[in-house]
Amino acid sequence: MTNRVLEVNGLEAGYGLIQVLHGIDFHVDEGEAVVILGANGAGKTTTLRAICGMIQTSGSVKLNGEEIIGAKSADIVRRGVAHVPQGRGTFPELSVEDNLEVGAYTRTDGEVEADMERWYETYPVLYQRRTQTAGSLSGGEQQMLAVARALMSRPSLLLLDEPSLGLAPLIVEDLFERFAALNKEQGTTLLVVEQNAQLALGIADRGYVLASGAIDVQGPADELINDDAIRRAYLGV
Amino acid sequence: MELFLQRLFDAVSNGSTYALVAVALVLIFKATTLINFAQGEMGMLGAFFALQLWLWGVPMWIALVLAMILSAILAAGIERVLIRPFDPADHLPLVIITLGLFLVINAVAAIVWRFDPRSFPNLFGDGNAISIGGANLGWYTVGTIITVVGVLVLLQLLLTRTKIGLAFRAVSSNLESSELVGIRVGPTLQFGWALAAAVGTLAAAVFVANPVRQLEPSIMLRVLIFAAAAAALGGLDSLWGAVVGGLSIGLVQSVIVQYLNQWFSFPTTMSLAAAVVVLMVVLLVKPAGLFGTAAVERV
Amino acid sequence: MNARWTILAGSPQHRTYKLVTWTLFALFVFLVAFAYVDVGSISIGDNTYNISLIRLNKAVAFAVAILGLQVVVGYTGQLALGQSFFFGMGAYIAAWLVADKDWPVLLTLLIVIPACFLVGVILGLPALRIKGLYLALVTLGMAQVFPSLVKLESLQDYTNGSGGKIADIGLEPPGWIPFDGIAEFLQGIPLLGGYFGDGPIPEKQEERLWKFFLFMLVAGICFWLVANLIKSRPGRAMRAVRDNETGAAVSGIDLAQTKTLAFGVASALGGVGGVIYVAELGIASPDDFTQLVAINFIVGLVVGGVGTLSGAAVGGLIIAIVPDWASGTQSVAFIPERWLQGPTGSVVLGILLIILTFFLAGGVVAGARRLKARIVQIVPQPPSGGSRPPVSTAVADDAADSTDSSTVEVG
Numbered sequence: 001m002t003n004r005v006l007e008v009n010g011l012e013a014g015y016g017l018i019q020v021l022h023g024i025d026f027h028v029d030e031g032e033a034v035v036i037l038g039a040n041g042a043g044k045t046t047t048l049r050a051i052c053g054m055i056q057t058s059g060s061v062k063l064n065g066e067e068i069i070g071a072k073s074a075d076i077v078r079r080g081v082a083h084v085p086q087g088r089g090t091f092p093e094l095s096v097e098d099n100l101e102v103g104a105y106t107r108t109d110g111e112v113e114a115d116m117e118r119w120y121e122t123y124p125v126l127y128q129r130r131t132q133t134a135g136s137l138s139g140g141e142q143q144m145l146a147v148a149r150a151l152m153s154r155p156s157l158l159l160l161d162e163p164s165l166g167l168a169p170l171i172v173e174d175l176f177e178r179f180a181a182l183n184k185e186q187g188t189t190l191l192v193v194e195q196n197a198q199l200a201l202g203i204a205d206r207g208y209v210l211a212s213g214a215i216d217v218q219g220p221a222d223e224l225i226n227d228d229a230i231r232r233a234y235l236g237v
Numbered sequence: 238m239e240l241f242l243q244r245l246f247d248a249v250s251n252g253s254t255y256a257l258v259a260v261a262l263v264l265i266f267k268a269t270t271l272i273n274f275a276q277g278e279m280g281m282l283g284a285f286f287a288l289q290l291w292l293w294g295v296p297m298w299i300a301l302v303l304a305m306i307l308s309a310i311l312a313a314g315i316e317r318v319l320i321r322p323f324d325p326a327d328h329l330p331l332v333i334i335t336l337g338l339f340l341v342i343n344a345v346a347a348i349v350w351r352f353d354p355r356s357f358p359n360l361f362g363d364g365n366a367i368s369i370g371g372a373n374l375g376w377y378t379v380g381t382i383i384t385v386v387g388v389l390v391l392l393q394l395l396l397t398r399t400k401i402g403l404a405f406r407a408v409s410s411n412l413e414s415s416e417l418v419g420i421r422v423g424p425t426l427q428f429g430w431a432l433a434a435a436v437g438t439l440a441a442a443v444f445v446a447n448p449v450r451q452l453e454p455s456i457m458l459r460v461l462i463f464a465a466a467a468a469a470l471g472g473l474d475s476l477w478g479a480v481v482g483g484l485s486i487g488l489v490q491s492v493i494v495q496y497l498n499q500w501f502s503f504p505t506t507m508s509l510a511a512a513v514v515v516l517m518v519v520l521l522v523k524p525a526g527l528f529g530t531a532a533v534e535r536v
Numbered sequence: 537m538n539a540r541w542t543i544l545a546g547s548p549q550h551r552t553y554k555l556v557t558w559t560l561f562a563l564f565v566f567l568v569a570f571a572y573v574d575v576g577s578i579s580i581g582d583n584t585y586n587i588s589l590i591r592l593n594k595a596v597a598f599a600v601a602i603l604g605l606q607v608v609v610g611y612t613g614q615l616a617l618g619q620s621f622f623f624g625m626g627a628y629i630a631a632w633l634v635a636d637k638d639w640p641v642l643l644t645l646l647i648v649i650p651a652c653f654l655v656g657v658i659l660g661l662p663a664l665r666i667k668g669l670y671l672a673l674v675t676l677g678m679a680q681v682f683p684s685l686v687k688l689e690s691l692q693d694y695t696n697g698s699g700g701k702i703a704d705i706g707l708e709p710p711g712w713i714p715f716d717g718i719a720e721f722l723q724g725i726p727l728l729g730g731y732f733g734d735g736p737i738p739e740k741q742e743e744r745l746w747k748f749f750l751f752m753l754v755a756g757i758c759f760w761l762v763a764n765l766i767k768s769r770p771g772r773a774m775r776a777v778r779d780n781e782t783g784a785a786v787s788g789i790d791l792a793q794t795k796t797l798a799f800g801v802a803s804a805l806g807g808v809g810g811v812i813y814v815a816e817l818g819i820a821s822p823d824d825f826t827q828l829v830a831i832n833f834i835v836g837l838v839v840g841g842v843g844t845l846s847g848a849a850v851g852g853l854i855i856a857i858v859p860d861w862a863s864g865t866q867s868v869a870f871i872p873e874r875w876l877q878g879p880t881g882s883v884v885l886g887i888l889l890i891i892l893t894f895f896l897a898g899g900v901v902a903g904a905r906r907l908k909a910r911i912v913q914i915v916p917q918p919p920s921g922g923s924r925p926p927v928s929t930a931v932a933d934d935a936a937d938s939t940d941s942s943t944v945e946v947g
Contacts, residue, residue: 339884
């Protein structure tokens with residue numbers, strides 16, 4: 001039986017008086033790549049922020065069977081969630097190497113160096129630029145750095161918030177290939193939030209479609225990709 | 238020439254103090270994008286701690302270190318109780334809180350130690366290290382330079398070689414992402430406040446250790462403006478910038494104002510006004526300062 | 537939220553309500569003035585508290601200066617905190633004109649107001665680019681420079697350096713005011729008469745009373761003008777700039793013009809406050825216009841209530857009275873006497889500042905309004921039918937004060 005990494009039930013969240021999520025349910029199993037699709041304002045980013053305890057939430061969020069709702073972000077991260085926020089969320093004034101080091105902030109084992117080497121091998125461009133500040137990297141490089149930084153914490157779940165945002169199509173394709181490799185070859189469990197349905201479903205096992213703060217459609221990725229309604233709404237065909 | 242040299246030496250000794258207070262301001266600014274208007278007063282209070290311990294018989298340098306630790310603890314408490322509850326992006330309440338601290342600390346020091354100036358033990362020994370003609374470079378000036386360089390090197394090591402230092406740099410670079418890598422932001426900022434208070438105490442002690450000065454509650458009032466000008470000149474988030482800024486402001490005060498006085502009979506009592514003008518010009522012309530990285534304009 | 541009475545804004549009851557409350561307020565001020573003109577101080581245990589009119593007159597001066605801060609900080613959201621600079625400037629110009637040019641003190645306002653307005657505008661120009669904290673820093677720096685400015689040798693002839701400029705104010709009450717008659721009448725009131733002392737009012741006190749009413753009149757005019765300014769088009773622009781600068785700019789508000797106006801008005805009010813201050817004390821001395829005074833004004837602003845006009849009045853009263861009473865407090869149970877000597881007033885003000893920022897954003901005035909809302913509530917008229925009822929003016933009346941307290945920026 002596969003291990004359920006994330007189980008979300010009746011999640012509600014919002015900002016101030018405005019409620020964005022009206023009770024959503026979904027789950028992510030170990031080794032899976034799950035994508036949440038949705039238009040602008042559907043509540044995709046809010047979902048990830050709610051999981052990480054960055055906003056007021058209610059409902060249930062279980063990480064590896066343990067309830068984490070209401071916990072502080074820093075504690076949730078310490079329990080194994082890594083979040084690459086929209087706009088990448090690197091530390092622009094810090095060097096690439098320091099960024100990776102910060103990624104391993106919560107770790108106390110002695111293998112940080114080894115992990116760093118590993119990601120340098122996976123993304124050689126980061127190695128070339130390891131002494132440069134993160135702010136001086138290109139958008140695609142920053143996204144790679146953000147992902148590598150997130151993985152430095154050896155998370156049991158990696159959250160990616162619209163990784164394609166603001167990047168050129170070719171770079172986006174390259175990135176998603178890397179995400180697929182992360183998931184399939186390295187076994188990283190992924191929860192991706194995207195507007196680019198075609199690409200995202202291409203690397204995902206399962207998908208959810210979020211509309212106005214509620215789950216609209218769900219199913220295996222290859223079914224969704226062939227679903228007429230979804231094709232019309234999100235794939236533009 | 239001798240006169241010029243002498244003024245240059247004075248500039249360095251004043252500038253070093255401004256640099257140290259500016260470093261304290263920069264530490265808090267990096268952490269919270271806030272200018273701590275009570276920084277000078279906190280340093281003054283720390284200097285009184287040191288003096289009191291010394292009067293009780295503790296050797297001077299130990300008293301100073303103890304005072305630095307005491308002020309650091311006090312500042313950590315202040316951060317926890319008075320600063321952390323507020324939204325860091327909303328400046329008005331934070332400015333008001335630091336102004337309140339300014340009033341309270343200044344007045345409490347005056348109540349406890351009275352307004353009479355007290356001489357502070359000479360930290361660096363008397364006499365001159367070098368005399369060139371009539372210009373004397375006192376041991377005091379040498380001591381201040383060594384202190385500044387020492388503090389900066391230590392801070393640099395602390396920030397680049399330790400885990401808390403890394404966390405501090407991360408938090409000052411990107412607050413939200415810091416939370417997302419598991420850094421506990423509150424305690425990290427608290428660390429910044431504590432560090433700033435320790436440096437501020439050292440700064441005030443070094444300032445009043447000058448044989449021509451005495452410790453009194455209002456001693457740091459003017460220094461804060463000089464230091465703020467120095468910090469702005471260096472770029473509010475750059476530690477070495479603060480040092481360069483401090484020395485430059487020292488130069489403005491001791492050299493430029495003197496020559497303005499000589500040539501245009503510009504009154505020397507206006508050196509504070511000169512500092513305010515420098516501050517204003519920097520903020521107008523180059524708000525990021527000489528070495529600052531980010532645009533400082535966050536309203 | 538349920539008030540005992542609700543009054544419809546703009547209705548005849550509302551007008552009566554306002555008339556009655558203002559009349560009661562004026563009567564109260566009048567009675568207080570006469571009640572305390574005779575009393576120098578009250579003693580509680582070993583502590584002596586001054587309550588004479590001198591404090592009140594100072595409070596009026598401070599209130600006008602804080603009113604200026606309300607315009608620039610409270611309504612426009614610019615952290616221009618160096619109000620002691622303009623307070624001092626007004627005081628010194630007035631002292632100089634009175635002492636050396638034999639001007640009547642109130643006439644100096646004709647020079648002080650435009651002069652402070654102009655200097656405020658000029659010094660405000662850089663502030664168009666300097667924002668937030670940095671503006672606070674620069675303006676506090678300016679406040680700190682002021683005492684050394686007036687001590688400059690080149691200004692010695694005008695300012696008399698550190699000795700201070702003494703001016704013979706000579707505000708003698710006109711003979712036609714029957715102070716003694718009023719006092720006699722008040723003393724004759726059964727039950728309450730005892731509070732008004734006995735016998736005629738000494739000449740010295742008559743002068744105080746006269747000054748007090750005069751200052752109240754000047755301050756009243758200032759408050760009335762600012763209240764109208766806030767309701768007017770430029771006033772709305774100011775509030776828009778405060779609430780959302782970018783939003784204001786894209787709505788076509790001229791940021792530079794709006795801010796400059798706010799700086800000018802604030803500085804002019806600072807100057808008026810300074811004139812009143814000198815008219816009361818008869819001397820302008822450098823130590824009265826230090827950075828600490830600038831900070832005290834901020835205390836007044838915050839403790840009274842940022843973004844409210846009445847907050848300025850309350851704030852003025854607080855910073856005039858608290859330091860004085862604190863130093864009058866010489867013995868308190870459980871506190872050694874030694875700790876009650878020195879600037880205890882500043883400790884109290886600083887603590888007040890911090891506590892209010894924490895627990896009562898909006899200051900004393902907001903607290904008082906919350907209480908008031910339980911008793912009387914003014915509700916706007918519902919829009920009725922096609923014709924526009926005269927609601928807008930009445931609502932705006934209240935809006936100038938009350939809507940702002942809800943959007944105050946203090947934590």
